[in-house]
Amino acid sequence: MTFPFESLKACLPELEAEATENDRDGSFPAGGLTLIRSLGALSAALPKSLDGCGFGTDPGGATGLLHLLRLTGEASLPLGRLLEGHINAIRLVARYGTPAHLRQLATHIRNGALCGIWVTETTNPVRLVRTEAGLSLEGEKSFASGALHVTHPLITAELPESGTCMLVVPVGNNRQTSSSVVSLSGMRGSGTGRFSFTGFRTTPDAIVGEPGDYLRQPEFSAGAWRGMAVALGGIDRLVTLLRAQLVTRGRDSNPYQRARIGEALIARETAALWTRKAALVADDDTIAPADAAATVNLARIAVERAGLDVLELTQRGLGLSAFIKSNVVERIMRDLATYLRQPAPDETLAEAAAHFTRRDPPRS
Structure with missing residues (x-):
C-alpha cells in the first residue's frame, strides 16, 4: 500500500x-x-x-x-x-x-x-476484577479523546496480583460517558470526555503484553515523537498564516515584522529537525533504550519551546487581529497551546539532561 x-x-x-x-x-x-x-x-x-x-x-x-x-x-x-x-x-x-x-x-x-489510547485515571481508576463469569472492568478514564466515537480503545487497568496491564476493549454502543470537555479553551473538536468501564466484561486473551509493558522504555518516552509530529503541523500552519496575513496587510516589508517572520521560520525548522531526529532515534533498535528515551525527551522540550515561540511571534506580529474569533489564527493558537501542554515538562528536561551530562546523545 x-x-x-x-x-x-x-x-x-x-x-x-x-x-x-x-x-x-x-x-x-x-x-x-x-x-x-x-x-x-x-x-x-x-x-x-x-x-x-x-x-x-x-x-x-x-x-x-x-x-x-x-x-x-x-x-x-x-x-x-x-x-x-x-x-x-x-x-x-x-x-x-x-x-x-x-x-x-x-x-x-x-x-x-x-482505536484510541485512554490511560488518564480519575479518582476511580480502572481495574480488572475476577468474577465467577470471568474478568470484568470497574472504574473510568478521563481526557479520553473521541469518547463517543472510538470503538476499540487501548486502556491500562490494574490487575491486583500483577500490576498495570494493557488491553483493547471493544466498546461498541455500550458507552457510559460524560459530556465532552468543551470547557477546554482549545482542542475542543477532539470529542474528549470521561468514559466509564464499569460493567464491561473481558477475557484474559484481551490483555496485551505483560504487566508493566505500558511504562517500559524506550517506548513509553520515545513514542512521544508522534505527538510532536502533530504539533509540528500546527506550527507549520501558524507560520504560514503569519506570513500570509502580514502580506495581505502590507506589513511584510516592515523590518520588525521581517525579524518576526525570520524567527518564526527558525523556530519551525528547529521543531522539524528535532522531531525528525526523535523519529529516527525511536525507530532505530540499535540505539540503547535509555539513550532513545532521553533523546526524545529533549526533542519534546525543544518542540514545545519552538511552538511557544511561534505563538508569541504570531500574537506580536498580528496584534489584536490574532485574537478575533473570525480569524482562523485565533482557533489554531488555542488548539496548539492546549496540545503543547504535555505532563511534567520540568522533570522530563531534568532527567534527559542528567542522562546526557557525561555522554553525547546518539547521532541520527
Whole structure:
C-alpha cells in the first residue's frame, strides 16, 4: 500500500474548515475522519504484511508516519490527535501483543474501527476484577479523546496480583460517558470526555503484553515523537498564516515584522529537525533504550519551546487581529497551546539532561 500524500494535501482546506466549525460547540470531526479513512490513514500504521504502509510498525516506517501526522496536524490538530491516538494503539499492540492480537485489530480497522489510547485515571481508576463469569472492568478514564466515537480503545487497568496491564476493549454502543470537555479553551473538536468501564466484561486473551509493558522504555518516552509530529503541523500552519496575513496587510516589508517572520521560520525548522531526529532515534533498535528515551525527551522540550515561540511571534506580529474569533489564527493558537501542554515538562528536561551530562546523545 502506498499512501496518497498529494490527495491528503489537497484536502487540507476542507479539514481546516471543519475544525473551525467544530470548535464552536466541541463537535467531533466525523467528516474529516471519514475523509482520511478513505485515503487509508487509519490503516497506514499496520504492517505491510497486513495491507498497511508499515508507518511506525515496519523498519524504516517512521519517516512516512512523520509526514502523515504532520500534514494532518497542519489541517486540524484535533483530528491529528485522534489519528495519533489510533496509531499509538496499533503501535503498542504490534510491539507487545501477539501476532493474533495484531491480526484481529487489523480486521477491526479494515471494518471501520477507530482505536484510541485512554490511560488518564480519575479518582476511580480502572481495574480488572475476577468474577465467577470471568474478568470484568470497574472504574473510568478521563481526557479520553473521541469518547463517543472510538470503538476499540487501548486502556491500562490494574490487575491486583500483577500490576498495570494493557488491553483493547471493544466498546461498541455500550458507552457510559460524560459530556465532552468543551470547557477546554482549545482542542475542543477532539470529542474528549470521561468514559466509564464499569460493567464491561473481558477475557484474559484481551490483555496485551505483560504487566508493566505500558511504562517500559524506550517506548513509553520515545513514542512521544508522534505527538510532536502533530504539533509540528500546527506550527507549520501558524507560520504560514503569519506570513500570509502580514502580506495581505502590507506589513511584510516592515523590518520588525521581517525579524518576526525570520524567527518564526527558525523556530519551525528547529521543531522539524528535532522531531525528525526523535523519529529516527525511536525507530532505530540499535540505539540503547535509555539513550532513545532521553533523546526524545529533549526533542519534546525543544518542540514545545519552538511552538511557544511561534505563538508569541504570531500574537506580536498580528496584534489584536490574532485574537478575533473570525480569524482562523485565533482557533489554531488555542488548539496548539492546549496540545503543547504535555505532563511534567520540568522533570522530563531534568532527567534527559542528567542522562546526557557525561555522554553525547546518539547521532541520527
